[in-house]
Amino acid sequence: MASFQASVDQLVDLTQTSLYKYHNKALTKLFGGRSQAACYGLAATIFSLGLIRDGLYEHALRDQPSYPLLETAEARYLAYALIAVGNILVVTSTWALGITGTFLGDYFGILMESMVTGFPFNITDAPMYNGSTCSFLGVAILYGKPAGFLLTGWVYIVYQIALGYENPFTAGIYAKRDRERAAAKGNDKKSR
Numbered sequence: 001m002a003s004f005q006a007s008v009d010q011l012v013d014l015t016q017t018s019l020y021k022y023h024n025k026a027l028t029k030l031f032g033g034r035s036q037a038a039c040y041g042l043a044a045t046i047f048s049l050g051l052i053r054d055g056l057y058e059h060a061l062r063d064q065p066s067y068p069l070l071e072t073a074e075a076r077y078l079a080y081a082l083i084a085v086g087n088i089l090v091v092t093s094t095w096a097l098g099i100t101g102t103f104l105g106d107y108f109g110i111l112m113e114s115m116v117t118g119f120p121f122n123i124t125d126a127p128m129y130n131g132s133t134c135s136f137l138g139v140a141i142l143y144g145k146p147a148g149f150l151l152t153g154w155v156y157i158v159y160q161i162a163l164g165y166e167n168p169f170t171a172g173i174y175a176k177r178d179r180e181r182a183a184a185k186g187n188d189k190k191s192r
Contacts, residue, residue, distance in 0.1 A: 036110065040103075076141075096119070
């Protein structure tokens with residue numbers, strides 16, 4: 001993963017502020033300056049696009065050839081287990097983060113008080129992405145379609161690229177807030 005991050009860093013200058021909605025607040029302006037409303041609008045959009053993506057995935061698998069070894073009872077049990085684990089990771093991470101934490105609230109300046117470190121974040125640092133990948137793989141096995149493995153691999157790669165942007169950006173936002181809080185505390189002590 002480190003080499004992947006190094007490749008992303010060589011291809012994209014993450015310090016350029018034009019890359020991020022966070023700096024120009026375009027969506028917030030579109031929602032009349034209400035960052036909470038803009039975040040909920042983005043959440044509805046992302047959720048809706050996710051439903052469309054899931055429908056397209058199912059449709060893409062429907063006409064693909066099946067593989068007999070994927071049509072066994074053992075394969076079905078594995079598929080159900082992967083889907084269950086995937087959904088548990090996605091649902092519990094959404095529960096832990098809330099809507100604004102789940103759907104890029106930090107890009108709107110809506111920050112959590114502290115990092116979530118409990119379940120499922122104590123299992124994986126990207127429970128939504130990893131859970132979604134497990135679910136895609138489970139569906140591919142459940143349908144008995146090897147083509148689903150390729151699509152799941154593609155989903156995984158896209159998620160890794162997204163994490164290459166999201167993780168450093170989010171870490172930077174929280175680090176900035178922590179510096180500002182530390183500076184404010186320092187000023188409070190000086191004024192006493």
